[in-house]
Amino acid sequence: MTQQSDWKPKLLGFLCRWCSYAGADLAGTSRKKYPANIRVIKVPCSGRVDSLFIIKALRLGFDGVLVSGCHPGDCHYLTGNYRARRRIAITKKFLEYLGVEPERLQASWVSASEGGKFAEVVTEVTEGVKEVGPNRLFSERKSNGTEAKTGS
Amino acid sequence: MEQKLRQEAKTLLEQNKVDRIIGFEPGSLKFTATPLITGDKNDTERLIINPFIVNNLADFLTGIEGRVGIVAKGCDSRSIVSLIQDNKVARENVVILAVPCPGLIDLAKIERLVGKNRDELDDITRDGDKIIVTVDGKKKEFSLSQALFDHCLACELPTPQEYDILLGEPRPPAPELQTSGQNITKLKETLPTERWEFWKNEFSRCIRCYACRNACPACFCQRCFVEETEPQWVMPVPRWQDNLIFQIVRNIHVAGRCTDCGECERVCPVNIPLRSLTREMYNMVDELFSFKSGMDKEALPLMAHYEQEEAEDLFR
Numbered sequence: 491m492t493q494q495s496d497w498k499p500k501l502l503g504f505l506c507r508w509c510s511y512a513g514a515d516l517a518g519t520s521r522k523k524y525p526a527n528i529r530v531i532k533v534p535c536s537g538r539v540d541s542l543f544i545i546k547a548l549r550l551g552f553d554g555v556l557v558s559g560c561h562p563g564d565c566h567y568l569t570g571n572y573r574a575r576r577r578i579a580i581t582k583k584f585l586e587y588l589g590v591e592p593e594r595l596q597a598s599w600v601s602a603s604e605g606g607k608f609a610e611v612v613t614e615v616t617e618g619v620k621e622v623g624p625n626r627l628f629s630e631r632k633s634n635g636t637e638a639k640t641g642s
Numbered sequence: 643m644e645q646k647l648r649q650e651a652k653t654l655l656e657q658n659k660v661d662r663i664i665g666f667e668p669g670s671l672k673f674t675a676t677p678l679i680t681g682d683k684n685d686t687e688r689l690i691i692n693p694f695i696v697n698n699l700a701d702f703l704t705g706i707e708g709r710v711g712i713v714a715k716g717c718d719s720r721s722i723v724s725l726i727q728d729n730k731v732a733r734e735n736v737v738i739l740a741v742p743c744p745g746l747i748d749l750a751k752i753e754r755l756v757g758k759n760r761d762e763l764d765d766i767t768r769d770g771d772k773i774i775v776t777v778d779g780k781k782k783e784f785s786l787s788q789a790l791f792d793h794c795l796a797c798e799l800p801t802p803q804e805y806d807i808l809l810g811e812p813r814p815p816a817p818e819l820q821t822s823g824q825n826i827t828k829l830k831e832t833l834p835t836e837r838w839e840f841w842k843n844e845f846s847r848c849i850r851c852y853a854c855r856n857a858c859p860a861c862f863c864q865r866c867f868v869e870e871t872e873p874q875w876v877m878p879v880p881r882w883q884d885n886l887i888f889q890i891v892r893n894i895h896v897a898g899r900c901t902d903c904g905e906c907e908r909v910c911p912v913n914i915p916l917r918s919l920t921r922e923m924y925n926m927v928d929e930l931f932s933f934k935s936g937m938d939k940e941a942l943p944l945m946a947h948y949e950q951e952e953a954e955d956l957f958r
Contacts, residue, residue: 542867579952580926588838590834
């Protein structure tokens with residue numbers, strides 16, 4: 491894939507309000523450095539994340555999506571992240587089968603005390619997405635070779 | 643089998659054990675059957691069982707109130723079990739009239755084989771493992787793999803596991819089980835970009851008629867996400883991007899409910915190979931979570947339970 495030198499990956503993160511969002515906060519307050527490529531949406535629970543959100547994010551042109559929640563067993567709602575795990579596993583495998591690079595959908599467990607892990611995860615995810623290049627999955631290739639963004 | 647069905651259906655209605663019978667009657671076109679939903683015991687004389695009863699009748703169950711007697715092939719029975727798992731249908735409100743199914747004849751395949759329209763064919767019959775088509779007084783023989791639906795060739799459960807009245811002798815699973823999913827294997831050998839390109843091409847044909855969704859017994863949402871306007875998840879006009887998103891999300895939403903009955907592919911007016919999606923999802927769910935859709939009515943739905951340890955390799 492051709493990459494423009496000024497291209498910076500754009501990531502969307504769905505972070506659970508109880509663990510990962512607080513983890514991201516901690517990463518900030520403890521001055522951990524991580525790439526500023528991620529935009530964050532706070533969700534009540536990782537179990538709130540429908541596969542539709544993930545695919546819509548890719549449709550809108552995000553280069554990668556990160557879903558992050560409490561560690562299994564630590565869910566504020568007891569079982570939300572177990573349900574998220576099934577759903578995300580299926581979404582990830584299915585998208586991979588369809589031809590979406592697996593790097594584009596990543597998932598992690600980050601607790602409120604793991605600011606360092608959050609910084610690490612974002613760094614790794616950003617690196618992974620940089621490797622696979624810009625998301626052109628839903629772009630329309632025009633006959634003259636240029637591309638038009640079709641995000642609605 | 644047909645006589646027994648008529649008899650049983652009549653008795654059920656007479657004894658007031660059910661309010662409605664869902665079955666098949668002869669269709670208005672040659673070699674077709676059409677769903678029959680009736681509460682009149684005289685109508686039961688019109689009920690038929692033949693190799694053209696293609697619809698998955700479980701789709702009608704969620705729209706009918708009261709107790710229902712339903713004619714079910716193996717695949718239909720799995721869809722019914724799946725609806726019971728999801729509490730969409732109460733077991734005590736359904737009387738399953740089980741048809742041990744030898745496989746259904748794919749008219750489109752026959753038309754292609756013979757090179758003639760269905761109206762020009764005189765007769766299609768089955769004799770053991772041969773399908774005999776009569777055209778212009780001449781008989782032509784075809785093998786089952788040539789003439790049956792692909793999903794019938796890969797059928798795991800020809801005879802319903804869950805039933806109240808069994809209408810014939812149980813049948814063994816299809817012998818070609820192993821060779822099913824050749825298309826999927828081929829697709830998996832290609833590069834991710836080639837696969838995406840493949841689906842992009844296929845879904846450029848999609849006209850978003852939603853026949854796949856409407857024929858699907860597992861798609862029972864009162865309001866589908868494609869019709870939501872705030873937010874508008876997909877555009878209503880059929881562009882390939884939105885068509886593909888619709889089908890991807892539909893498949894993920896019915897994961898664990900989809901029994902790979904093949905209805906979506908059969909009803910697709912532009913012949914998109916949808917079973918290459920549903921079959922893969924069906925296998926994937928089994929691989930990841932050892933869950934086979936529509937097999938055990940006591941089992942919790944896929945998305946309603948979990949194990950302490952599973953799929954952890956996909957998470958950081």
